[in-house]
Each structure stands twice: as C-alpha cells, then as structure tokens.
Amino acid sequence: MTASSPFVSTEWLAANLSAPDLVIVDGSWHLPPSGRNGKAEFLERHIPGAVFFDIDAIADDSTGLPHMLPTPTAFAAAVGALGIGDGLRVVVYDGSGLFSAPRVWWTLKAFGVREVLILDGGMPKWVEEGRPTESGPAIRAPAVFSARLDRSIVADIAKVETAVAGSIIQVLDARPADRFAGTAPEPRPGISSGHIPGSLNLPFNRIVKDGHLVSPENVRAALLDVGLDLDRPVVTTCGSGVSAAILWVALESIGKMPLALYDGSWAEWASSGKPIASAP
Template sequence: MHSSPLVTSQWLQTHLQDPDLVVIEASIGKVIGKEPIVYESPVCIPNAIKLDIETDLSDLTSNAVHAFPSLEQMRSLLKRLGISQRQTLVIYDNQGIYAAPRVWWIFKTFGFDKVYILDGGLPHWLQERRTVADVYKESTGGAVDEELQLNPTYLKSSDEILSNIQSPSFTVVDARSEDRFMGRVAEPRQGVRSGHIPQSVNLPFPNVLNEYFYKSPQELGQIFGSLSLEPSRAIVFSCGSGITACILLVAAILAGRQQVSLYDGSWAEWGAGEVFPVEVGA
C-alpha cells in the first residue's frame, strides 16, 4: 500500500474479496456545514460494517459532544467486530467526505497503520455503478488486540490550547464556516458562545474538497500556504465538535504537513466554557 491516507474506488473494487480487508461505513446522524445526502433506501458497499460516530465511536460516559472513545471502549468494539491491527481497513462515507476522516483519525490514534479513506465515498461509488448491497455485514467477533494503545500526541486538550495562546508553539486552524468563526451567526448548539479561539485561523472544510473528493495535493499545498503557516509549525485542528476538523487534518497530511493533531473538544467545549477567552470578528 502507498503512504497516502486515500484509496480510489478502483483499488477498493479490485481488493473487495481480500481476506484481510475490512470495509467500514462511517456515519453520523447530523450533518452541519453542507447539504446532507439522504438515501431513499438502504445501500452500501458489499461486506461493509456500519459504525456510527455518535454511538460506537463516542465516549458516552463523557459530557463532551462526540468525545473521543476511551481505550476500553475501543478494545470492546474491536473485539465485537473481530477487527485487529494486522488487517487493512478502508473507511468510506455516505456523504462523500464528511465523517470518514474522523473515523480514520480515531483508528490512527489507536495505532492502526493500514487504515485508509475511500476518496469520493459512497456517492462516487454509486455514480460509477459499482457493486452494491442493501444490508451491512454482521460482525462475528474475534480476539482483541491486547497491545492496543492510544497515542496522546494525536490529541490536544483545552488546557494545551489555552497555554498555547500565551506561549504559541502551534497554530489552531478552525474548520467552521467564516460566519461562525467571525461570530456573525449564533452557534447551532445551545449555550455555546459565538466567535473563535484567539490567534486561530479559519479554513472552512468545504474549501479543501471538490464535491465528493479531496483536492489534489498541489492545490491543498497552495491552500495551506495561503494561510501563512510556517511549514515546520505544528497544526492543531478544531471545528464544532471534532468531526469536520478531521477533514482538514487529512487535507494537511495530503499537502505534506506532518505535525498535525486534533483539539477534540473543539468549539462545543471552548465556546461553552466561560473560562476560555473568545475573539469575535477578524
């Protein structure tokens, strides 16, 4: 396999029957920032397992919105699904590119090396009239990876974001719309202030996409270059609740950036916490 986070629909079609391939559909109930694709009847890529970010891959014991899953939660999920780190995972998205990057980053954070995103997702797969199914694969269960560990460097806490304002060592890039970033509109979540993290930079996530696909590495390099970020400077990605931030995170990797991480609490945490400073406007 190549080093890119992405695979093409042709690659996936060719390898669908590989015994060590696991196909995962990433789904989320509420789509914010783009017009959601609604399917009239069940349709999926053959042998796909469906994972829901809001239930399967969120720590439901946390008060945070879409909190990153705990180590024990991931061990339990992987045992139920029969998934191990020796397998190759391909994650696709029924919205094109929306929830899949978040699921990809979760697996990467827990040490999976052979995990990829289907560029174009299910919409492109259907456009090409490739093989489909109307039921998801039933999980059979299996042995758990006892070596499974969470890499803490892939995530940033609110304390780290706060201290970075006083002594900057990384740049926060916010994936929300410009109107939300500037504080021109009310936030969709009740009790959350409008505005953005001081010194953060805005890059709305649709800007790195061409419909269902990521833009080319060259285009993405120009986009990140236009933000005037130092090439060697670490980037931490934020959004409303840690989902669309991962779209930018993958785009940054495609653009050649290597020091990337996720502020998992994102604006749902920062905007609701009265102790955190907020900027409005430019």
C-alpha cells in the first residue's frame, strides 16, 4: 500500500489564495442536535473567496433520506453556479476542523473533480493563526462543470446486503459506539439505533483529534484494533454518509483505498426493514 495525504496546509492555502485556478469551498455541516448552522456561520465569517457547498441542498431530495448524491445533471448545475468549473483545483474546509469537509471532498471526487484537497485543521486552525476572513455571500462567476459520477465508489443498499451475506467485503461504521451498540438514540427521529449485522465500529472521534486526522500510524492501529483486515475490501458507513467519508480519508491516508461509501448509510438501512444488530 502507498499512502497519500488528502490534506493541504493553511500555510499553502494562504500563499495561494489568489491563484486563478483554485476554488475554496466551505463544506460546513453540523448534526441537528448541535444547534449550529453551517450556512449562517459561512455568512458571518469565511476564508476569502470561498463559496458555500450545502450538502443538504446539493442533494437528491426525492428519496426522503438526508443529503443523498444528486444526479450528475443536478450536481453540474449546482456546482457550476458556485463557480466550480472543469479543470479547476478545489480546497475544501469546514467549521469543525474535520467533520463534513471529507464528505464534500468525496462527493467532488465522485463526480469527477481531479484535484481536490482538504484544509488541514479547517476554519478553526485558520482563525487561530490570525489569517484573513470575510463575511457575506460568495461572489464568484458561474462556470461549466461536466459531471461524471463514478458509481463504482458509491455503495447502495443492495451492495451492502451482499457484503453482509458474504465474507469478503467488510462494513466499517463511523458512528459513536453507543449508537452502534443500540444503547443510545439516533439523532434523527424515527430511526432505531444499532448496526448492520457483521459490521465493525470505528467512531470517527477516535481518529480525529482537535480538528486533525491522527497520524497514519495511529490510524492503522485504530483500524486493526477494531478488527479490520487491511487486505480485504471495505465499505464505509455512518448515520447519513457524512462521517463515513472521514473513514474514507483515514483509510486513504494509509494507502488503503476503500471499495465504496454507503451513501444511504444507517438512515436508509434502519428505515428499510433490514436486520438490525445490537450490543458491541
């Protein structure tokens, strides 16, 4: 395995803020119980020149599931309106340091953006270092984006069922341990807690510290500690497909490319009458 870092430093971004081929994307999103609003925080303060990627709006709203991937046509129109065009480089950040930015990063990659990175430490590190910010709506000229969805890296419920039924593909869940075990409620009304039978649990906060991904050595140790076999394919999942992307970033950082991300994640599985396991 060859490790590759999906991150870029605040120093690098500060030096390249005015690069004409670079788009800075604020991908902030927060769980409903947090009381935080990513769009409102963006309007109050964001990195100069950034545009806001709303994962709840740039989504397929016909499924009843949260922030599912939209069609390529809808995605192309939405990101084109943000000024993200073909051939541009993208740096994504979020207001938590490292939470929702990986989901936006993965989504952009899935639809064909070749050069997309995550700002290490996100907005908290940028502000802590006293770097410039601005407020108000984004102002960027529309662009043309040619969306091509790589469906091979998107797991649907059928692919996950196949993984559960077999012994080759592993399912790795990023939710907190108590929700995985079924001893704490899910944040979304009407969704039972528990987990996909046979899946493994690596809560994302075990590998994210102070807004940064832990070292590759610690990522590897955490994965092995929960029983993941690095020689077998992995599908990442979580509550709604957001923190599953953190697991993706972590795996990629040690050179283990995941097979796919389960877009519907637990929100779909638990509401579809599928088997639910509980206890660790």
